[in-house]
Amino acid sequence: MAKAGSIYVMSVLLDVTNVSKFFGGVHALDNVGLRVPSGSIVGLIGPNGAGKTTFFNLITGLYSANSGLFQFNGQFYSPHSVAQVTQAGIARTFQNIRLFGAMTALENVMVGCHCRSHTGVIGAILRGQQVRQEERAIREKSFALLRYVGLGDFADHTAINLSYGHQRRLEIARALATDPLLLALDEPAAGMNATEKLALRELLLQIRVDGKTILLIEHDVSLVMGICDSLTVLDYGKTIAVGSPAEVRNSPAVIKAYLGNSP
Template sequence: MTSGDTTSGEGLLESLEHMGAAERAEHDAEVSAAVAPGREIAVGQGETLLAVDALTVRFGGLTALDDVTFDVRRGEILGLIGPNGAGKTTCFNIMTGVYRPTSGDIRLEGRSLARMKRYRIIQAGVARTFQNIRLFGAMTALENVVVGTDARHRTSIPGALLRLPRHRREEREAVEKAMALLEFVGIAHRAADPATALPYGDQRRLEIARALATEPKLLCLDEPAAGFSAAEKDALSELILKIRDDGYTVALVEHDMRVVLGVTDRIVVLDFGRKIADGLPDEVRRDPAVVAAYLGGTVEDAEDQEP
């Protein structure tokens, strides 16, 4: 959808309703592949997708990250945890181009992201959600997700202005893909509703759908369970596992340890900007340094916590 497009959410839905059966069947197959772009990725699980190498970030006299090194492996859910102020969101901000590192590097499939512009990082394959939901409030849920598909569009500006066949085809495919993603995250029935009219939990799901619309190699979720009830957290955990099982790689910043321990394949722990642990969930939850810095109490206390 271009910035000059005035098509309403209802109009976009009507374009789907009026498609012929044969045409719809043909594109349904394409949409299924687009929603789960990397089912074959599981074969390569364990290979490094993103490498954080000796990352240091300073803001004046404050060191937010201090020589942090870890990797995100293809096909996994990596949890990035730590107390408030540990540097988790700062790390996400470097990974997604919000900030630039003071020193060190971040590489996606060997390609440095450290000096890359934010839209280039999205095109390279890193998408994210935010602690504070950032949606286009006046746009429908469907339109919000369609915006995410723009990262993969190839139509030129003249082609969009003239509405050439390629542009019309990309618009139609974007609508189909957006509808498939809304169904994937469980809010297809809200497609025509303004984003601001959605309940808080559905807005979180909508933001995830929009991020998935960019076809990321790595999806970064920043505190997606914030403000959720216990039931909503359980449903979110199921969605995150579903995303991983559909071939995506996920990096998760989250304070709720029940969510973290329930979905992650591996956990990296930060404290005062330094990495203090990196391992399997059961290993990390029993690490004395982690218990002291994050979980509180003793190792015996941590063992009483079940995901």
């Protein structure tokens, strides 16, 4: 945080300005902007087809923007590849779960850890003392992350045999294994029952307390209204509202496009 007089002002971790994306003649995103302060939980919401996942794909290197500026952690960057984005400090989960189904929960998290490892091809072949030490550290870190997300008892279970809610948590653990500054979650509560959603809420709040910043796409209105510091609302690829949950809840444009009579 930056200090202005006696008032602390949150610095902006992600600042996206005037981003557009066209697919042929379709404007999936039209001059969309979004700011994510460090240490906050920011929600990106809107009806199906509003452009939310396209926006995530742009900031995480799966798509290239037709126009716009991207700043992350005080630097301009061009998210042209997933590897580049991961190294910059952004990790994401997907609307459709993308785990390695035949691997154990522990192995899935270890995959995330390896993006920060220092072992090269030669080191992996020779398996010297330094490589073995790093592998032990990765294994211990992966166990710790599984315990952190509530999956400590499932380390040896294959991912495909975990419940849907546990698979969602495993994706979060694997994303955290990359040591991100920003955690981008695409509908993490999808498919969860009420009990699982409550546990997810507590996990996300704890992740924020522990110093991570979260950008969240989620259709569960109660969840986003309950944990987000601010919301950006899209409709047909355009921004129709930005503000606190209370401000967004009372926006006539948002009510008409998305919330309706939702509580």
